[in-house]
Amino acid sequence: MTATLAVRPLEPGELRAALTLFAAAIHRGPVDDAGWARSAELYSPGRTFGVHADGALVATATSFPSELAVPGGAVLPMAAVTRVGVRADHTRRGLLTAMMRAQLEDAAERGEPVATLRASEARIYGRFGYGIATRGRAVRVRADAGLFRPDAPRGGSVRLLQRDEIVPVLRDVHERIALLRPGGISRTDGWWSASVGRRVDVEREHVLAAVHTGPQGDDGFAIAYLGEASGSTDRPLDVPDLHAADIGATAALWRFLMGIDLVEGVRARLRPLDEPLELLLADPRACAVTGNEDETWLRLVDVPSALAARSYGPAEPVLLAVHDPFLEANAGVYRIADGSAERVGPSGGPVRPELECTVSALAMAYLGDRRPSELVASGWWTAPDPAAVPRADAAFATAGTPWCGTYF
Ligand SMILES: CC(C)(COP(=O)(O)OP(=O)(O)OC[C@H]1O[C@@H](n2cnc3c(N)ncnc32)[C@H](O)[C@@H]1OP(=O)(O)O)[C@@H](O)C(=O)NCCC(=O)NCCS
Known part of the structure; x- marks a missing residue:
């Protein structure tokens, strides 16, 4: 084995090799020059790591700067980690571990x-x-706008964008609404270029981009592409991106998509768990739930700062021990009380915790996706003092379901 495990930041001239390596790791071919021009924009200076062996790049990971909305409305600087890959003949030797560190x-x-x-x-x-x-x-969902209940919210108006409007207009609408919900993240220009601009300008795909306008202006959008047919007539419309500030915008955008001619159904993945599509339809079975997937994998890099940044529901104090073998500096006992959180002692010290979890299990509750009680019941958290469980549920409770809606 010749890999030295030496991780170093890559120079701009090495980034195309990094993308080619990542693409191969996920079984895709290299991009052409035009594709590279767009994809390159996602790389942010100094944020791409690589490992070399025998002069060749064999492992890479990058991140771009973003922001994450957390319960209570605070927005935290965030590393959006992506394009992670290790060459197939160098896996399981610790290269990802070294890059993650x-x-x-x-x-x-x-x-x-x-x-x-x-x-x-x-x-x-x-x-x-x-x-x-x-x-x-x-x-x-079946492509038939007539499926909506007559008294379902109607929202405002929906308009289709011209190709050259798609990125600038949608970027503005997304910026306005995405961080209103815990789990929402901001997108860089590089994300827009690599994810949407590439399909519009380089691959010359037919892109349907619709914007919803409500009383306060543009407050929702959807991007749709004609999907792969599973049978000779069954051509679906795929919707990889749909953001709406409220139920009116949600209803109007789905109604618009379901009314488009020459498609049989509208498909979307990673929709919010609480998106009430069935409630809008006269026949709720016209909406089939075909999967349930994990979306955001969250790493609390600085646990004291992250815990202090979110809000907490009214609850009696809770003492929670957090274990973090990968980043030891985060370990400790945290006291959540009076709507805030602070570290009050080291792990194993004199302050006895009522609840304990690893940093990854803490991430599962942090944005409000999972309640502490279900994490205790399933063994992700432990409860040296079971009386603390309902208090932790009350403290971590959030008004809505967290959701991001940005794939990277
Ligand atoms: C996933 C991937 C990056 C892992 O890289 P790697 O260098 O093999 O990872 P490491 O050697 O550092 O693995 C560390 C540990 O994770 C485990 N592990 C790594 N990948 C795993 C996988 N896909 N499934 C299960 N366990 C895995 C290893 O077995 C090892 O466990 P150990 O410490 O008990 O021995 C690499 O396999 C890859 O490039 N896969 C294809 C592309 C891909 O999926 N990229 C991720 C995009 S999100």
């Missing part, structure tokens, strides 16, 4: 108390302190 240290140095990612497989990232913090459901 370098990347989390880098995020901490940059003052980013949280990092998030989307996981290709659910067994990879827990060991590095990531936990599932938002989930989404996949739905398929």
